[in-house]
Amino acid sequence: MTVRLAESPSRPPARRRPDPPRTGPFRRRSGRDRPNVLAGMGVALWLVIVALPLYALLIATVQRAENYTSSGPFTPPTDPTLGNYGKAIENxxxxxxxxxxxxxxxxxxxxxxxxxxxxxxxxxxxxxxxxxxxxxxxxxxxxxxxxxxxxxxxxxxxxxxxxxxxxxxxxxxxxxxxxxxxxxxxxxxxxxxxxxxxxxxxxxxxxxxxxxxxxxxxxxxxxxxxxxxxxxxxxxxxxxxxxxxxxxxxxxxxxxxxxxxxxxxxxxxxxxxxxxxxxxxxxxxxxxxxxxxxxxxxxxxx
Structure with a gap:
């Protein structure tokens, strides 16, 4: 005589709770969160290339004509003046x-x-x-x-x-x-x-x-x-x-x-x-x- 045991209804496996996000210095960074060093260096280089001519342009407008050739385009003026703007309007x-x-x-x-x-x-x-x-x-x-x-x-x-x-x-x-x-x-x-x-x-x-x-x-x-x-x-x-x-x-x-x-x-x-x-x-x-x-x-x- 064979005795069959009653089959218990199948239960879905218990879901595993996700681990809480790590905080602090041990927080795991995903690929998207990692800083792009090469992109940052490229942006910084581009900003330098754009900013240098603008800096030279604005610095030159407040220098005196007799001091511009001797001091150089990137040297801050020792005796700044706004007379160049007035001269431009007068012309x-x-x-x-x-x-x-x-x-x-x-x-x-x-x-x-x-x-x-x-x-x-x-x-x-x-x-x-x-x-x-x-x-x-x-x-x-x-x-x-x-x-x-x-x-x-x-x-x-x-x-x-x-x-x-x-x-x-x-x-x-x-x-x-x-x-x-x-x-x-x-x-x-x-x-x-x-x-x-x-x-x-x-x-x-x-x-x-x-x-x-x-x-x-x-x-x-x-x-x-x-x-x-x-x-x-x-x-x-x-x-x-x-x-x-x-x-x-x-x-x-x-x-x-x-x-x-x-x-x-x-x-x-x-x-x-x-x-x-x-x-x-x-x-x-x-x-x-x-x-x-x-x-x-x-x-x-x-």
Whole structure:
């Protein structure tokens, strides 16, 4: 006679409680918690490379011209002075800044208006004509301004715009448009198709869709092209050099020649003018940096 023992119901194995995290000097570090020494050294080296020229620039602006060459660019000044900034203003820096600001504002307005409308037409039309226009704009990326400066000069002279601020505005905006159109086309393509359909069901036309949907959704891209166009206009040198000659039409890049004499260059005064000329662009970047980063990444930071 075989006696079968009643099988006891199987019980799941007891779970082992995890060990409490170690604290103090005996805490076990994971791979992610370990410091990356090589990355830290690379960042420190990059900071040194960037900081040294800035230090030399700022130190030079408070040195006296007669002591700059003897003391060296990295030596702290023994007799600092702010006279170089006053000298820069006396040499007409404010007038150069005003001319540059006018040119920059005009270039930004033209580029933002034309690039936004062109990008909207390319994204929404999708015809052979708009595709051809987009390819023409992309072709403009491969044409440097130095290669066509002679034809541009002849066109400006024929139009009677030579030695005017308009002569600088038009070619600067034209050469900034290809990059700006490319940025906006990529930004506008990220707008959902459902939003366009919702605007169409609401009875919105192309103009209303552009103003109420595309422009608000493309604010990051618009900020990006505005900053890019402003940089191109503010730092432009070739067009002011070739297309203007009067002292009252000079921009900042040309006005810096006022610190160059026949036999010497006032380096501290020149660098002080450079520092003052970068303040407006620094303020623009300070307030638009978030939109600029989002515009470079895509709509909404995608």
């Amino acid at each position: 007409g820096l404010l007038g150069f800044v005003l001319n540059t600001a006018i040119v920059t504002a005009a270039v930004v307005a033209i580029v933002v208006a034309l690039a936004s409308m062109t990008g909207f037409a390319i994204v929404r039309s999708r015809t052979r004509w708009t595709t051809g226009v987009f390819r023409v704009f992309l072709l403009g990326l491969a044409i440097p301004s130095q290669a066509v400066i002679v034809p541009v000069y002849l066109i400006i002279v024929q139009l009677g715009l030579y030695d005017t601020l308009t002569a600088i505005v038009l070619p600067t905006a034209a050469f900034a448009l290809p990059v700006c159109v490319l940025i906006l086309v990529g930004s506008m393509r990220d707008i959902s198709e459902e939003l366009y359909e919702a605007m169409a069901l609401d009875g919105a036309g192309s103009v209303r869709t552009f103003l109420q949907l595309v422009v608000p959704m493309s604010r990051s891209g618009l900020s990006t092209i505005a900053v890019y166009a402003a940089l191109q206009a503010w730092n432009g040198f070739l067009f002011p050099l070739i297309l203007t000659q009067s002292p009252d039409k000079r921009l900042i890049t040309m006005g810096l020649f006022e610190f160059q004499g026949q036999y010497r260059i006032d380096i501290p005064g020149l660098l002080a003018a450079v520092v003052l000329s970068t303040v407006p662009l620094f303020l623009v970047y300070l307030f638009a940096r978030r939109s600029l980063v989002q515009g470079m990444m895509g709509v909404g930071g995608k």
